[in-house]
Amino acid sequence: MVTAISPLAPQNVPDMPRIAGIRLATAAAGIRYQNRTDVLLALFDKGTSVAGVFTKSKCPSAAVDWCRARLKGGEARALVVNSGNANAFTGKIGRQATALTAAIAAKAIESNPGKIFLASTGVIGEPLDATKFDGVLDELAKNATPDGWHNAARAIMTTDTFAKVATATVKLGKTKVRINGIAKGAGMIAPDMATLLAFVFTDAPISSGVLQTLLKSGVNDTFNAVTIDGDTSTSDTLMAFATGAAAAKGAPVIKRANDPHLKAFAAAFHGILADLAEQVARDGEGARKLVEVVVEGAHSDKSARKVAMSIANSPLVKTAVAGEDANWGRVVMAVGKAGEPANRDKLAISFNGIRVASRGARDPAYNEEQVSATMKQPKIQIKVAMGIGKGRDRVLTCDLTKEYVAINGDYRS
Amino acid sequence: MVTAISPLAPQNVPDMPRIAGIRLATAAAGIRYQNRTDVLLALFDKGTSVAGVFTKSKCPSAAVDWCRARLKGGEARALVVNSGNANAFTGKIGRQATALTAAIAAKAIESNPGKIFLASTGVIGEPLDATKFDGVLDELAKNATPDGWHNAARAIMTTDTFAKVATATVKLGKTKVRINGIAKGAGMIAPDMATLLAFVFTDAPISSGVLQTLLKSGVNDTFNAVTIDGDTSTSDTLMAFATGAAAAKGAPVIKRANDPHLKAFAAAFHGILADLAEQVARDGEGARKLVEVVVEGAHSDKSARKVAMSIANSPLVKTAVAGEDANWGRVVMAVGKAGEPANRDKLAISFNGIRVASRGARDPAYNEEQVSATMKQPKIQIKVAMGIGKGRDRVLTCDLTKEYVAINGDYRS
Numbered sequence: 001m002v003t004a005i006s007p008l009a010p011q012n013v014p015d016m017p018r019i020a021g022i023r024l025a026t027a028a029a030g031i032r033y034q035n036r037t038d039v040l041l042a043l044f045d046k047g048t049s050v051a052g053v054f055t056k057s058k059c060p061s062a063a064v065d066w067c068r069a070r071l072k073g074g075e076a077r078a079l080v081v082n083s084g085n086a087n088a089f090t091g092k093i094g095r096q097a098t099a100l101t102a103a104i105a106a107k108a109i110e111s112n113p114g115k116i117f118l119a120s121t122g123v124i125g126e127p128l129d130a131t132k133f134d135g136v137l138d139e140l141a142k143n144a145t146p147d148g149w150h151n152a153a154r155a156i157m158t159t160d161t162f163a164k165v166a167t168a169t170v171k172l173g174k175t176k177v178r179i180n181g182i183a184k185g186a187g188m189i190a191p192d193m194a195t196l197l198a199f200v201f202t203d204a205p206i207s208s209g210v211l212q213t214l215l216k217s218g219v220n221d222t223f224n225a226v227t228i229d230g231d232t233s234t235s236d237t238l239m240a241f242a243t244g245a246a247a248a249k250g251a252p253v254i255k256r257a258n259d260p261h262l263k264a265f266a267a268a269f270h271g272i273l274a275d276l277a278e279q280v281a282r283d284g285e286g287a288r289k290l291v292e293v294v295v296e297g298a299h300s301d302k303s304a305r306k307v308a309m310s311i312a313n314s315p316l317v318k319t320a321v322a323g324e325d326a327n328w329g330r331v332v333m334a335v336g337k338a339g340e341p342a343n344r345d346k347l348a349i350s351f352n353g354i355r356v357a358s359r360g361a362r363d364p365a366y367n368e369e370q371v372s373a374t375m376k377q378p379k380i381q382i383k384v385a386m387g388i389g390k391g392r393d394r395v396l397t398c399d400l401t402k403e404y405v406a407i408n409g410d411y412r413s
Numbered sequence: 414m415v416t417a418i419s420p421l422a423p424q425n426v427p428d429m430p431r432i433a434g435i436r437l438a439t440a441a442a443g444i445r446y447q448n449r450t451d452v453l454l455a456l457f458d459k460g461t462s463v464a465g466v467f468t469k470s471k472c473p474s475a476a477v478d479w480c481r482a483r484l485k486g487g488e489a490r491a492l493v494v495n496s497g498n499a500n501a502f503t504g505k506i507g508r509q510a511t512a513l514t515a516a517i518a519a520k521a522i523e524s525n526p527g528k529i530f531l532a533s534t535g536v537i538g539e540p541l542d543a544t545k546f547d548g549v550l551d552e553l554a555k556n557a558t559p560d561g562w563h564n565a566a567r568a569i570m571t572t573d574t575f576a577k578v579a580t581a582t583v584k585l586g587k588t589k590v591r592i593n594g595i596a597k598g599a600g601m602i603a604p605d606m607a608t609l610l611a612f613v614f615t616d617a618p619i620s621s622g623v624l625q626t627l628l629k630s631g632v633n634d635t636f637n638a639v640t641i642d643g644d645t646s647t648s649d650t651l652m653a654f655a656t657g658a659a660a661a662k663g664a665p666v667i668k669r670a671n672d673p674h675l676k677a678f679a680a681a682f683h684g685i686l687a688d689l690a691e692q693v694a695r696d697g698e699g700a701r702k703l704v705e706v707v708v709e710g711a712h713s714d715k716s717a718r719k720v721a722m723s724i725a726n727s728p729l730v731k732t733a734v735a736g737e738d739a740n741w742g743r744v745v746m747a748v749g750k751a752g753e754p755a756n757r758d759k760l761a762i763s764f765n766g767i768r769v770a771s772r773g774a775r776d777p778a779y780n781e782e783q784v785s786a787t788m789k790q791p792k793i794q795i796k797v798a799m800g801i802g803k804g805r806d807r808v809l810t811c812d813l814t815k816e817y818v819a820i821n822g823d824y825r826s
Binding site: 056057058059060086088089090092093094123125127234315316319320322323325328329330332333335336337338339340341342344345347357359360361362400401402404405406409 | 822
């Protein structure tokens with residue numbers, strides 16, 4: 001198991017402020033890992049609204065099924081996340097485990113299981129012994145404090161090499177509100193929903209309906225635009241919780257997505273999603289390079305997304321980047337196999353702004369030394385100008401290294 | 414560069430018989446490699462019919478464009494194949510190179526460039542210097558002999574670790590005819606056409622139209638059912654050449670695909686395609702395990718193909734196999750992400766016939782030792798019973814190892 005921190009980890013980790021109405025606690029329940037925390041309990045004051053988007057997998061985890069069914073209520077009192085076991089493909093026992101976990105949490109905080117939200121991440125197919133939460137959640141509920149955001153992010157990690165946090169302060173009306181986010185996810189990351197666990201918290205008074213709109217519109221160019229290996233987890237979960245505590249300080253209550261007060265908040269909220277999504281790419285299993293794929297001049301934005309994903313998921317492109325080789329031939333291959341409208345003789349390809357190919361052939365100004373030098377950078381932008389339309393898109397990925405194989409060849413054993 | 418022969422290479426390599434009407438020669442033209450042959454010239458007697466299927470890439474190579482345009486003529490006098498340079502994404506220079514190569518070959522054999530077929534494999538984006546064929550093809554035409562099939566297969570290799578040949582003898586009417594095949598391809602292999610270079614040759618008198626029908630119907634469950642890395646080459650080419658020489662020995666001339674004489678021949682022809690396709694999977698870059706994915710009980714055959722490909726292309730499944738880990742959770746993940754109709758609670762999954770999961774959970778009879786032992790085998794069959802319909806499909810792939818990354822991270826440099 002590779003445990004060194006990704007060389008692409010953010011240099012500056014923000015201090016995470018308190019958010020009125022939220023308390024946190026973590027514990028080592030021994031779900032799977034030794035000597036580390038593996039359970040997070042987040043407690044919310046009454047009136048906290050909730051929204052979520054989940055994996056598009058046809059075989060979702062028991063926790064995903066649980067949350068989907070409880071979102072209608074629109075209110076959350078607690079979030080329980082465990083790492084080490086995904087409680088996925090665990091059948092009836094898995095469903096029983098979610099019900100038992102929610103019941104234990106509800107009892108601990110004297111609430112209703114329908115207001116308890118759950119997420120599990122880790123190995124698939126192993127029964128999750130929810131009785132391990134008995135006692136643990138009681139203790140956590142007693143000890144929960146407004147601090148400990150970094151610990152919270154740490155408790156939900158699996159093969160992540162660093163904890164992922166982001167924070168923003170923005171005005172809602174004339175009142176400052178805060179947005180904190182935490183995320184985990186390093187492999188089994190691909191679009192078609194969130195592709196990881198990510199949770200966003202705010203004290204802004206935002207209805208669950210508006211929160212849902214913000215998630216749905218925000219996920220497309222953030223979490224859904226990140227791919228590590230093209231594999232989509234059964235457990236992908238992105239949830240948002242709004243305590244509304246800032247209303248007491250004068251923040252307007254937002255019940256409509258077109259409320260003009262929402263604009264700055266929505267931008268900040270989107271920024272948190274983008275920040276966390278990039279951190280996920282930066283912690284791709286075995287990643288040594290952050291790769292940004294930009295496709296422009298495509299037939300449509302949707303077409304640009306397909307081409308960008310074809311490039312970003314190509315093992316041959318990703319291994320070339322790992323080898324610091326500006327192998328534009330493989331980029332052409334990936335454009336070609338995407339099946340989208342393309343004209344070879346109009347394609348132009350650049351690496352970090354250096355054009356290597358244009359009009360269906362190697363660029364006349366191609367300079368091997370210059371290109372080789374730029375490929376040594378930790379961030380590589382591959383830009384493809386299709387030259388046939390106005391469609392544009394951008395996705396993030398990472399290189400494919402021997403470490404990815406090592407991590408995933410040994411994971412379960 | 415890893416050069417050891419794949420441990421999955423066939424144990425028994427057949428002797429390759431002569432085929433009346435065909436002569437072969439190979440040379441070291443120094444296209445890219447040192448100290449090895451890199452050009453194959455196959456010469457056909459007059460009246461040889463030809464058919465071909467090609468990559469579905471939107472950015473096909475110049476050689477693919479050349480062949481597609483010349484297939485209408487229906488007749489072939491020569492095939493020129495070079496390895497080391499794919500002549501793809503080479504623009505106008507690439508088109509000139511194909512025209513020049515065909516002109517040189519046509520002059521050498523006193524034929525017409527429209528009857529010369531070309532294939533190139535190797536690096537994309539580098540101009541191919543076709544003047545290197547000048548003199549070389551003359552020499553080859555002079556020295557061509559009816560033998561040398563193994564040398565022919567060897568001359569078209571790139572990262573292949575063994576030459577791929579197959580042969581069959583079958584009766585057409587009352588006359589024995591022969592079918593020989595050669596292929597190359599170890600990476601950049603995925604369906605949506607042939608995904609490699611493969612050439613099939615026969616002395617049977619088969620019209621180009623019938624030959625085309627045999628290729629189109631034969632490719633779906635052979636070459637199109639093989640995936641190494643989900644990447645599709647710009648140069649994929651599968652061509653068939655029928656000299657018709659067996660007509661002189663009494664073989665009936667076949668001009669209609671429903672000719673009853675064709676049945677046994679069609680089966681043998683299909684067998685050659687299947688044999689070569691499996692050899693490609695066995696030589697997957699870095700492969701240590703041959704993986705057969707069988708999906709049954711799916712909504713439809715088409716749906717079964719999509720699910721099988723989702724499993725076969727999943728990096729997480731492939732690394733698990735490399736780690737000898739029967740990680741059925743990742744198989745569930747890959748079923749789920751395929752987007753096809755699936756019911757988690759009806760799924761059953763087995764490895765080499767040992768059922769590990771059923772009805773949405775771990776199989777009660779699961780025996781870790783037994784499963785671990787079978788994962789050490791060189792061939793792993795992953796079978797998924799979807800339990801919802803009658804759709805069935807089978808695809809071949811291989812595991813994903815550190816050697817794949819090493820091979821593809823260093824290839825161009």
